[in-house]
Amino acid sequence: MRRWIESALRTGRTTVPALVVLAPAVLMIAAAMPWPAAAQDMQRIAAIVNDDIISYFDLDARVKFTLVSSNAQDTPDNRKRFQQQVLKGMIDEKLQRQEANKQSIKISEQEIGRAIGDIEKQNGMPAGGLDRFLSSSNVPKSTLTQQVEAQLAWQKLVQRKIKPRVDIGDDEIEETLKRMEANRGLPEMHLAEIFLAIDSPEQEDEVLKNMDRIIEQLGRGGRFPSIARQFSQSASAAAGGDLGWVQQGQIDEQIELVVRQMPASTISKPIRTVGGVYLMAVIEKREAGGVGPARIKLQQGMLPVPPRAPPGDIDAAKAQLDSAAKGAADCQAYDQAIKQVPRARSVNLPEMSVNELPGPLRQTVEGLKIGQAMPAQQVDAGTVMALMVCARIEPEPTPLPGRDDIKERLTQQRVDLMSRRYLRDLRRAAFVDLRV
Secondary structure (H helix, E strand, C coil): CCCCCCCCCECCCCECCHHHHHCHHHHHHHHHCCCCHHHHHHHCEEEEECCEEEEHHHHHHHHHHHHHHCCCCCCHHHHHHHHHHHHHHHHHHHHHHHHHHHCCCCCCHHHHHHHHHHHHHHCCCCCCHHHHHHHHCCCCHHHHHHHHHHHHHHHHHHHHHCHHHCCCCHHHHHHHHHHHHHCCCCEEEEEEEEEEECCCHHHHHHHHHHHHHHHHHHHCCCCHHHHHHHHCCCHHHHHCCEEEEECCCCCCHHHHHHHCCCCCCEECCCEECCCEEEEEEEEEEEECCCCCCCEEEEEEEEEECCCCCCHHHHHHHHHHHHHHHHCCCCHHHHHHHHHCCCCCEEEECCCEEHHHCCHHHHHHHHCCCCCCECCCEEEECCEEEEEEEEEEECCCCCCCCCHHHHHHHHHHHHHHHHHHHHHHHHHHHCCEEECC
C-alpha cells in the first residue's frame, strides 16, 4: 500500500574573501595559469550578490543536490531546466545570510547538526543517513550545510526583528475560535504548498514558467516535500511545504475555493494570488473538530494465476480464496486457511489509515466487519487477491486548538507575510550581477 506524501529537504554560501575583492591582479594571474578546462569552468563566477559570489562549482553542486533529493534524473536537460530556479534560491540565501551577519547572528555546528538530524527523521533515515546519501550521490556535504545554515540564520533574524512587532489581540483569537466552532463538522484539510513570489509585473511570466517546470518535475516522479524545500518561498518550505490541518477560513479565499473541491492525495494547478503563485497539495481530509480516518489491520491472501489465463481459471482462483475465508472467524484462522491453498500466499499487512487504500478498495474495506473478508478479485494480470479486516481502531474526536495555539498560528501567518516583504526589499536594494 502506498504512502502519498513523505517529508523531505530546502535552500548556500560562499563569501568573497577580502583578498579577492581588493586584488584583481591576483585573479588575472590565476586566470593565466594552465588549469584544466573543467576546473576553470567550475571556478567561474555564476553570480555576484553585493559582496558575495556564487561559483559555478556551488551552483552545479546545488543543482545536482536538487535533482537527487527530488527524485529527478540527473540529465543535461533537467540541469538546464532547474539551473535558473536554483540560482535564484541561492541568491536569496546570500541576501538572507548577509542581513543576518549585519545583526551578528551566528549559527553553531550543533544547530546545523540538529537541523540535519530533523531532516533525517522526516525522511525515515537513520543518524548519518544524509551523509551517506550525499556521498553516494557525489554531492559535497557543504552543499547541504550551507543551505541549512542560511535557513537557520534567516529564521533567527525573523524571530529577532519581525516577530516582536506582531501583536495578536484577544479579539482576533476570539473571532478565530468562534469561526472554528461554527465550522465544526465541515471538511478540514491537511495541506502542503509550494509558493513562488511575484514581486513585480515583469516577473510574472518567468515565475509562471518556473512553476510549470516544477509541475513537470512532479509529474516525472519528483517528491513534493523535497521540491518545496528547494524552491518554495514560504516559511513552510523548511517543513517540506507542510501546513498541517487547515480549517475553512484559515487560508486565502482564492486558494480555499480551489482546494475545497479537490479530493485527497491530489495536487492543484497553479493558483495566482496577489503576492505570487501557489501549488497546493491536499494530503488528507476529515471533519473539522471531528474524527480522522480509522486505522485498520488487514490480512491479505494472494494467489498467482497464469498470464492471459482464461476467465474460468480466474474464477476458480477467486473461489479458492473465497472458500478459505468462509471457514475463518478471524485473521489467524484466515492465515492458516490460505496457507492450505496451493501456491497461495498470506501476508499480515502493517497497521494503516483507510485513506491509504486506493479509492474503490477503500470503499469495500470500510464496509467490512472485523473478521470479515472481501470477495476475491483480480488485481493485475497475474494475481488474485482478497483482504480480511483483523482490527479497526477508531480515532478519538479531534479537540479544537487552545487560545495559545491559535495565537501562535496567527502570529506565524503574520510573520511569514512580513518576512516575505522583508526579503523582497532586500532583493530590490541588492546589487546582483548574473553571469549565467
